[in-house]
Structures are given as C-alpha cells and as structure tokens.
Amino acid sequence: MAANATPGLQIRATKQCISASHDISKLSNISFGFGSKRKSCKDFRSPSYISHTKPIHSFKSAPIKFERMVTKAMSGANEQVPVSGLPIDLRGKRAFIAGIADDNGYGWAIAKSLAAAGAEILVGTWVPALNIFETSLRRGKFDESRVLPDGSLMEIAKVYPLDAVFDCPEDVPEDVKTNKRYAGSSKWTVTEVAESVKQDFGTIDILVHSLANGPEVIKPLSETSRKGYLAAISASSYSFISLLKHFLPIMNPGGATISLTYIASERIIPGYGGGMSSAKAALESDTKVLAFEAGRKHKIRVNTISAGPLGSRAAKAIGFIDMMINYSLENAPLQKELYAEEVGNTAAFLASPLASAITGATVYVDNGLNAMAVGVDSPAFAGLDIPKDNKS
Numbered sequence: 001m002a003a004n005a006t007p008g009l010q011i012r013a014t015k016q017c018i019s020a021s022h023d024i025s026k027l028s029n030i031s032f033g034f035g036s037k038r039k040s041c042k043d044f045r046s047p048s049y050i051s052h053t054k055p056i057h058s059f060k061s062a063p064i065k066f067e068r069m070v071t072k073a074m075s076g077a078n079e080q081v082p083v084s085g086l087p088i089d090l091r092g093k094r095a096f097i098a099g100i101a102d103d104n105g106y107g108w109a110i111a112k113s114l115a116a117a118g119a120e121i122l123v124g125t126w127v128p129a130l131n132i133f134e135t136s137l138r139r140g141k142f143d144e145s146r147v148l149p150d151g152s153l154m155e156i157a158k159v160y161p162l163d164a165v166f167d168c169p170e171d172v173p174e175d176v177k178t179n180k181r182y183a184g185s186s187k188w189t190v191t192e193v194a195e196s197v198k199q200d201f202g203t204i205d206i207l208v209h210s211l212a213n214g215p216e217v218i219k220p221l222s223e224t225s226r227k228g229y230l231a232a233i234s235a236s237s238y239s240f241i242s243l244l245k246h247f248l249p250i251m252n253p254g255g256a257t258i259s260l261t262y263i264a265s266e267r268i269i270p271g272y273g274g275g276m277s278s279a280k281a282a283l284e285s286d287t288k289v290l291a292f293e294a295g296r297k298h299k300i301r302v303n304t305i306s307a308g309p310l311g312s313r314a315a316k317a318i319g320f321i322d323m324m325i326n327y328s329l330e331n332a333p334l335q336k337e338l339y340a341e342e343v344g345n346t347a348a349f350l351a352s353p354l355a356s357a358i359t360g361a362t363v364y365v366d367n368g369l370n371a372m373a374v375g376v377d378s379p380a381f382a383g384l385d386i387p388k389d390n391k392s
C-alpha cells in the first residue's frame with residue numbers, strides 16, 4: 001500500500017451506483033473514480049469482489065450483490081485511492097469482538113468491516129465453540145469468507161476463549177469447571193480475558209458485544225421460568241456491562257463500544273421468548289446509561305445496532321428465522337435482502353471518528369422495518385395499492 005493511501009472503507013460511492021445498484025448491466029459506464037485507473041461498475045462483476053458474502057436468503061437471483069458494490073466503491077486499499085472522500089480509517093486501532101464462533105453471524109461481519117477499515121482484530125469465542133472455530137479457521141474453512149474488499153484475507157491476531165456469563169473464576173460452578181467442553185481452555189472468565197488482552201496487547205480501542213443466549217427462548221414469556229429469564233439477562237445483557245466494566249480500564253479515550261439488539265425489545269415479536277425480549281430492552285436501556293458513565297469518565301462512546309433478521313447459527317436455534325426474513329422482505333420499506341455486511345459497515349462507521357458525536361444510540365439496520373406500524377402483506381390491505389419493489 002502506498003504511504004499516503006487511505007485503506008479500508010471509503011465513503012465515496014457515486015449516487016448513480018448506489019441507487020441503481022440492483023442491475024449491474026445498467027451501470028457499465030459509471031465511474032467509481034479510483035484515481036487515475038478509474039474503475040467502472042462493470043469491473044465489480046469480478047467474483048473476487050462478490051464472493052465472500054453469503055446471502056442470508058436465496059429467494060431471488062440478483063446478478064450481483066448490492067452491498068459488495070457499495071463496499072468496493074467505499075474501499076481504497078490500493079494505490080489508486082483518491083485523496084478526497086470520507087474514509088472510515090481505523091488504522092492503528094485494535095478491536096475486541098466477543099461472540100464469533102463461525103462466519104455466519106453479525107460478529108464475523110463486523111470483524112470483517114473493522115478489518116477492512118484497517119483495525120487489528122481480536123476475537124472472544126464461547127468456550128464450548130472454541131475448538132471447532134479454531135480448527136475451522138486453521139484448516140482454511142473460512143478462507144473464502146475472510147476475503148476483504150482489497151482481496152487480502154482478514155487476519156485475526158488472537159482468539160481468546162470466553163464465557164461472558166462468568167466474571168471471575170470464583171463465579172464458575174463445579175459442573176462447568178468439570179464439563180469436558182471446557183477442558184483444555186483456561187482464563188476464560190471476563191476479568192481473565194481482559195487481563196490477558198492487556199498482557200498481550202496493552203490496550204484496545206473498540207469493543208464489540210455480539211452475543212446472546214436464552215435457554216428458554218422458544219417459550220412464551222408468560223411460561224418462562226425465573227431461572228431461564230435470569231439466564232437470558234445474564235448472557236445477553238449483563239454480559240455487556242461486565243465486558244465494558246472490565247475492558248474500560250484498557251480502552252483508549254475516544255474508543256467505542258457496540259452491541260447488537262433486536263426490535264423485539266420494543267415491539268411484540270411472537271416467538272422471541274424466554275426473556276430475550278426483556279434482555280434486549282435492558283441492553284438498549286443500559287446503552288444509554290453506560291454511554292453517560294463511560295463518556296464522562298473515559299471518553300468512550302456506547303451504541304447498539306438494532307439489526308434485522310439474519311440466518312445466523314443463534315437465530316436458527318430459535319426456529320422461526322426464515323419466517324422473519326420473509327416477513328421483512330414483504331413488509332419493510334426496502335424490499336431487499338439484508339446482508340450481515342450492512343450491519344458490519346454500520347459498526348465500522350460507529351466505531352470510527354466519523355461517529356464522534358454519536359453515543360447512547362440505538363441505530364436500526366433493518367431495511368427500515370422498525371418504522372412500520374402494520375404488516376402490509378396482511379389480507380386487510382388487499383384492496384390497497386401498495387407500492388412494491390419488483391426488481392429485488
């Protein structure tokens with residue numbers, strides 16, 4: 001990379017390319033303006049630009065992925081980078097992302113966007129999933145998904161075993177200590193992981209919480225046990241407070257934290273039970289209070305992304321994710337697939353100096369579904385002329 005080149009995500013996509021993005025054939029002469037060797041949109045047909053993102057839903061065969069073009073248009077990790085533009089430049093920043101165990105979830109997508117912007121990536125992986133994740137990583141199973149917009153592979157500097165429901169070794173009950181899925185791993189409570197990161201790297205700049213767990217998620221709230229409810233809150237809400245509490249002392253001022261929430265916190269989503277809706281409501285409320293506390297004391301920003309439905313491993317365990325994806329396609333203002341990368345790019349923005357005045361916010365990345373008060377696919381609207389995006 002040239003010394004003066006700006007890496008990572010470059011906010012420089014032309015209006016034409018974004019708005020007419022679904023049909024690449026219409027775009028062949030539009031320039032993205034990468035310095036002297038200007039690329040046309042047609043260049044983005046190249047599989048290397050479109051291969052790494054898996055569609056969450058294969059309902060239509062769009063000729064090219066919308067977000068890949070935009071990302072490529074934003075990317076400038078080569079010598080043809082323009083001097084103008086608005087870069088998401090996270091070079092020299094270090095991120096710890098808690099909650100990655102495969103390449104399907106939001107944590108992975110966030111890691112990729114942060115890496116594309118130049119950040120160093122550390123990962124915290126749930127202990128029971130650690131072995132399979134590390135083995136898959138080592139064997140190259142994720143290599144295709146590791147490809148960044150500039151063609152390089154995302155590097156993970158270190159993977160830490162983590163169980164975010166335990167703050168310190170004294171909290172760990174005997175049955176977990178002796179569980180064979182925990183054998184072979186050590187120092188995985190939150191305090192110990194923060195301490196290990198401090199010893200290995202000194203400081204971090206970005207903390208991402210991309211984890212949730214609700215053992216009774218398939219039970220309606222009114223049938224949820226106290227134990228199940230508290231477990232959901234512990235794993236999905238308090239875990240963020242705990243991570244923030246223990247990582248704050250090693251976070252550089254000006255840093256940012258991001259968690260992932262879901263609209264079920266504020267609107268009724270039947271099927272998202274077991275206290276998970278309550279856990280997300282707590283997470284969003286805590287985002288505000290923690291933004292105040294971390295902002296005043298440490299100059300750290302605290303935001304949460306309310307993401308639309310994605311067919312991740314965790315979401316599939318709930319059982320109705322395909323229904324939610326289809327519902328969104330039918331009812332959201334933007335009738336298009338939602339890509340994990342779109343959440344990743346928002347996280348990169350929120351972590352960057354471009355978002356230096358944003359804290360305590362819940363940012364929706366859901367094709368606008370949160371703004372709807374009715375489901376327009378209801379038979380009740382049968383007689384109404386509802387505009388449809390037939391191109392997606």
Ligand SMILES: NC(=O)c1ccc[n+]([C@@H]2O[C@H](COP(=O)([O-])OP(=O)(O)OC[C@H]3O[C@@H](n4cnc5c(N)ncnc54)[C@H](O)[C@@H]3O)[C@@H](O)[C@H]2O)c1
Nearest residue numbers: 099101105106126163164210211212260309310312314315
């Ligand atoms: N998938 C969706 O539709 C959707 C929508 C909105 C918000 N979210 C949120 O996004 C975040 C990431 O979830 P995802 O859907 O990408 O699924 P995912 O399966 O990729 O991520 C969940 C991760 O949490 C980890 N985890 C569970 N318990 C843990 C613990 N005690 N300690 C450490 N790690 C633990 C799992 O191993 C997994 O890696 C979650 O907060 C989820 O609620 C997901």
